[in-house]
Amino acid sequence: MIQFENLSIRRGETLLFDKASFQIHPGQKVGLTGANGCGKSSLFAMLRNELVIDKGDVKVPHDWVMAHVAQEAPANTRPAIEHVLDGDAEWRELEQKVDDAEHPNFLKHQTRYEEIDGYSARSRAAQLLSGLGFKSEDIDKPAKEFSGGWRVRLNVAKALMCRSDLLLLDEPTNHLDLDAVLWLERWLRNYSGTLILIAHDRDFLDTLTTHTLHIENHKAQLYKGNYSAFEKIRAEQLSNQQSAYEKQQREIAHMQEFVTRFRAKATKATQAQSRLKALEKMERIAPAHVDTPFDFVIPTPEKNPSPLLSLHDASVGYAGNTIVEGVEFAMSPGDRVGLIGPNGAGKSTVIKMLAGELKLSAGNYHRSKEINIGYFAQHQIEKLQMDHTPMEHMRILDGDCNNGLATENQLRRYLGSFGFTGNKATSKVAPFSGGEKSRLALALLCYQRPNILLLDEPTNHLDLEMRQALAVALQDYSGAVVLVSHDRHLLKINSDKLILVANGRATEFKGSVDDYPKWLAEHNRGGGSTENNTEQASEKPKNTASAKKEQKRLEAEQRKQLQPLSSRIKRSERVMEKLSDQKSDIETQLADPDIYNEENKEKLKQLLADQAYMQKEWDDAEMEWLEASEQHEELSRQLKSN
Numbered sequence: 324m325i326q327f328e329n330l331s332i333r334r335g336e337t338l339l340f341d342k343a344s345f346q347i348h349p350g351q352k353v354g355l356t357g358a359n360g361c362g363k364s365s366l367f368a369m370l371r372n373e374l375v376i377d378k379g380d381v382k383v384p385h386d387w388v389m390a391h392v393a394q395e396a397p398a399n400t401r402p403a404i405e406h407v408l409d410g411d412a413e414w415r416e417l418e419q420k421v422d423d424a425e426h427p428n429f430l431k432h433q434t435r436y437e438e439i440d441g442y443s444a445r446s447r448a449a450q451l452l453s454g455l456g457f458k459s460e461d462i463d464k465p466a467k468e469f470s471g472g473w474r475v476r477l478n479v480a481k482a483l484m485c486r487s488d489l490l491l492l493d494e495p496t497n498h499l500d501l502d503a504v505l506w507l508e509r510w511l512r513n514y515s516g517t518l519i520l521i522a523h524d525r526d527f528l529d530t531l532t533t534h535t536l537h538i539e540n541h542k543a544q545l546y547k548g549n550y551s552a553f554e555k556i557r558a559e560q561l562s563n564q565q566s567a568y569e570k571q572q573r574e575i576a577h578m579q580e581f582v583t584r585f586r587a588k589a590t591k592a593t594q595a596q597s598r599l600k601a602l603e604k605m606e607r608i609a610p611a612h613v614d615t616p617f618d619f620v621i622p623t624p625e626k627n628p629s630p631l632l633s634l635h636d637a638s639v640g641y642a643g644n645t646i647v648e649g650v651e652f653a654m655s656p657g658d659r660v661g662l663i664g665p666n667g668a669g670k671s672t673v674i675k676m677l678a679g680e681l682k683l684s685a686g687n688y689h690r691s692k693e694i695n696i697g698y699f700a701q702h703q704i705e706k707l708q709m710d711h712t713p714m715e716h717m718r719i720l721d722g723d724c725n726n727g728l729a730t731e732n733q734l735r736r737y738l739g740s741f742g743f744t745g746n747k748a749t750s751k752v753a754p755f756s757g758g759e760k761s762r763l764a765l766a767l768l769c770y771q772r773p774n775i776l777l778l779d780e781p782t783n784h785l786d787l788e789m790r791q792a793l794a795v796a797l798q799d800y801s802g803a804v805v806l807v808s809h810d811r812h813l814l815k816i817n818s819d820k821l822i823l824v825a826n827g828r829a830t831e832f833k834g835s836v837d838d839y840p841k842w843l844a845e846h847n848r849g850g851g852s853t854e855n856n857t858e859q860a861s862e863k864p865k866n867t868a869s870a871k872k873e874q875k876r877l878e879a880e881q882r883k884q885l886q887p888l889s890s891r892i893k894r895s896e897r898v899m900e901k902l903s904d905q906k907s908d909i910e911t912q913l914a915d916p917d918i919y920n921e922e923n924k925e926k927l928k929q930l931l932a933d934q935a936y937m938q939k940e941w942d943d944a945e946m947e948w949l950e951a952s953e954q955h956e957e958l959s960r961q962l963k964s965n
Contacts, residue, residue, distance in 0.1 A: 324348045324919065325370075325489070325517070330379035330543075332365055339365055342379070343543035345536070349488075350913040350934065352511070352518040354528045354550055357538035359758070359786055363521050366538075367391065367491050370519075383489070390487035392495060396474030397466040404462040406477050407448040410484030414444050439486065443946075450949065451480040454506040455499070456666045472498035483510065490514060493521045497757075497783055501809040502666045505840050513906070515938045523787045525550050526811040533914045547914075578602055617792035619740035619766070621800040624774035627656040628691040631775050631803055632677065637686030639676045645684060646672045650829045652822075654775060658803040661818030663832060663839050664825045665846060670807045673822075673829055674700070674779045677805060697773030699781050704764045709753040713743045713763055716752075717770070724771050741766040742789070757784035765793070774802040782810045811836050848892070849956035888955040895948035902941045909934045 325347040332339045339362030347353055355363050368374040369381060371391060383389075390410070397406050409415060418441065420432040436442075452462050455476045461469075466477060475498045482490065492511075496504050504527065511518060511531050519536075522528050528535075528550040535546045535553035546553045578601065585595045631654045638648035646669040654660070654677075662670045675681045676688075678698040708716065717734045721727055729737075738748045741762050752760065761784050768776075776797075782790050790813060797804055797817045808814050814821075814836045821832040821839075825846065834842065909930055912918060918927050 345545040354532035387488035390485035391491040410481035616742040891951035
């Protein structure tokens with residue numbers, strides 16, 4: 324296990340946390356939370372021996388293999404899959420040795436290579452890339468040909484490729500879409516090692532974590548339970564702390580009043596001095612508060628016409644290739660629409676079409692003359708003037724949309740509600756973090772008082788507090804919202820209607836955000852259309868009795884050919900479900916601190932052995948499922964084309 328003993332860390336003159344003592348046991352999944360700058364990334368750097376400890380000690384088992392996502396993204400000519408394979412350093416070393424049959428230790432290396440399942444390494448690397456959204460033709464593409472966000476995904480895949488005992492993940496969902504987030508969540512749920520995770524996606528944290536390590540006011544405290552459980556405990560603690568603070572303040576006021584009244588009186592001087600000493604020695608309770616610098620509202624639009632926009636039988640694409648067609652869509656003030664769908668299906672294309680950045684290739688698009696669109700995407704962040712300050716951005720914007728009527732204090736208060744206070748409001752944008760730039764772009768967008776907001780992944784780089792503030796602001800906003808986001812919490816509370824973009828169509832999704840993972844799994848297995856999909860066919864069969872009979876015969880024949888593969892898929896799913904339940908039971912037992920007591924040593928050994936066995940069985944079942952699913956999909960495609 325990892326032991327933290329009276330640990331203190333500073334960055335320069337700044338104390339991050341002091342006298343922290345806690346233990347993280349094997350198999351636990353810990354969410355690391357706290358305000359920006361509290362020391363989360365510094366704790367990771369310390370575990371990686373990249374930061375000097377000021378006081379105390381940290382003990383990590385010397386034989387543990389540690390993995391983390393590298394900060395430097397690859398930009399070389401090596402194929403993507405080779406970069407991912409580098410994550411398994413032992414495999415990479417053995418790969419060279421088993422190729423040399425003349426090596427004196429060839430048999431030893433060959434045995435070890437087989438033990439670590441070396442022959443399937445490339446297959447595992449390809450599966451990681453596929454899960455994170457890479458297409459099959461991308462795996463051999465040079466790393467330098469990918470954009471920055473996709474290079475980050477390469478680094479995530481490389482970290483997952485490592486057969487680690489301890490995995491450190493710092494914001495792994497940044498640059499991922501919802502599909503990739505769901506895949507990563509499933510992968511991490513089955514990870515058998517110890518996980519320490521920094522994330523600002525509360526659903527992601529809730530699903531994965533067994534414990535929460537919270538850093539606040541120079542203290543680091545470990546709580547049992549996921550993020551929601553921590554929030555509940557924290558709220559109770561804050562309530563109790565506030566009550567204790569108020570009680571102590573009444574006691575202090577009473578004692579101070581006694582000292583003031585009777586200090587000069589001879590008969591009461593001794594008691595007054597005694598109370599004065601008691602006041603000096605009293606350990607003061609701090610007032611309870613939750614540190615959040617964000618408390619903003621989205622200004623009310625000047626006008627809110629209805630409808631704001633409408634699309635009829637609209638099609639859109641690039642360079643003559645249609646991406647989405649037959650779109651029927653309308654927006655009125657107060658509407659809340661979330662766009663969901665597989666990676667690359669066209670969600671961002673639909674947003675760009677609504678924003679007017681892409682022209683229709685067919686159909687009609689009507690916009691109100693009074694529409695004022697606020698469009699947020701990553702390229703909006705790139706439009707920020709790096710040599711300007713937030714205040715300079717605001718003055719220019721206020722001149723454009725408000726004739727420069729706002730006072731400096733008004734502009735400062737507005738920026739302050741987005742966390743840009745004091746010197747931050749007058750500092751150049753260039754050195755700002757990704758989260759700070761996103762916040763500034765959102766602040767500038769909202770200041771223009773749009774009556775419809777089109778938000779394409781607005782939470783990238785935003786922390787939990789800012790995400791919550793955005794969610795609250797969107798709920799109170801009187802305009803309309805169209806949202807694409809990998810943050811399921813934001814989608815859940817700000818989407819009254821879901822539009823599924825898939826198979827070249829955009830249709831209403833009948834389920835909830837929580838139903839989407841099931842739909843996606845069926846879609847990826849080649850499950851065909853659901854009630855949420857618009858069925859398409861290039862030719863409609865003739866509506867005759869003989870045609871219907873022939874169609875039924877063909878479908879029956881196809882089902883017969885697919886049946887063996889379908890049975891393999893279902894059998895693998897049953898095995899995986901059973902093993903997942905057994906693994907969860909073992910992980911629950913391993914999460915109990917008492918299991919690590921000396922008297923439970925044998926039970927612990929058995930549990931760890933059972934966990935390793937279950938993981939191997941689960942991996943075998945997953946491989947069987949993947950192979951059968953791919954064969955099923957390929958055969959289905961062949962049958963449909965015949």
